[in-house]
Amino acid sequence: MHTSLLLVIKMDPLLLEIPEELDSDQLILRKYRKGDGIGFFEIFERNNNREQLKENVDEAESVKTKDDAEIRIRQMMVDWEARKRFVMTIWLKESDTQIGQIWIEANRWDVPSFELGWFLDPGYWGKGFATEAARCAMKFIFEDLNAHKIVVSTRDYNEKSYKLAERLGFIKEGHFRDGRIDEGKRYGLLYYGMLRDEYS
Numbered sequence: 097m098h099t100s101l102l103l104v105i106k107m108d109p110l111l112l113e114i115p116e117e118l119d120s121d122q123l124i125l126r127k128y129r130k131g132d133g134i135g136f137f138e139i140f141e142r143n144n145n146r147e148q149l150k151e152n153v154d155e156a157e158s159v160k161t162k163d164d165a166e167i168r169i170r171q172m173m174v175d176w177e178a179r180k181r182f183v184m185t186i187w188l189k190e191s192d193t194q195i196g197q198i199w200i201e202a203n204r205w206d207v208p209s210f211e212l213g214w215f216l217d218p219g220y221w222g223k224g225f226a227t228e229a230a231r232c233a234m235k236f237i238f239e240d241l242n243a244h245k246i247v248v249s250t251r252d253y254n255e256k257s258y259k260l261a262e263r264l265g266f267i268k269e270g271h272f273r274d275g276r277i278d279e280g281k282r283y284g285l286l287y288y289g290m291l292r293d294e295y296s
Contacts, residue, residue, distance in 0.1 A: 109179035133166025135194035143219040
């Protein structure tokens with residue numbers, strides 16, 4: 097019987113040197129900075145976004161003022177430094193407009209495994225920006241955070257989100273059916289995963 101041992105070199109996450117800004121063809125993804133709350137607030141104020149995003153983005157309802165938004169992004173900055181979550185704002189290069197957010201949750205540093213999530217201003221849907229931002233984040237997770245696995249979870253009726261996960265090459269690993277309820281509506285969660293050797 098052949099047994100293989102996996103040697104994992106453990107480093108305290110606080111010692112990791114990681115980039116705070118990522119660049120792709122049309123986008124810049126970067127760690128939130130002081131003052132970014134205004135742009136974050138404006139995402140929810142335009143294009144009827146509060147209504148369209150409220151089911152999938154907690155901040156669509158909790159961020160009601162510019163001060164709320166600034167407090168929230170400063171909390172995200174603290175989480176980044178603590179290596180708990182890596183939340184990045186998505187900027188459109190050509191117009192210097194804040195159009196969405198990528199978040200990366202540290203599930204298990206010992207694996208290492210991370211959960212990836214995103215949202216985009218619906219006014220910018222259908223232009224490939226979510227795919228481009230997610231691919232940029234995946235590169236960051238596998239190459240800079242040295243991940244073994246990335247997980248994506250999404251509500252089972254959120255077709256745009258689960259189709260994006262599939263387009264990115266994630267493998268569906270499970271469906272937790274009718275396990276949640278929101279405003280009287282039952283829904284389930286879909287779980288997708290990608291291992292390092294499946295990433296290309």
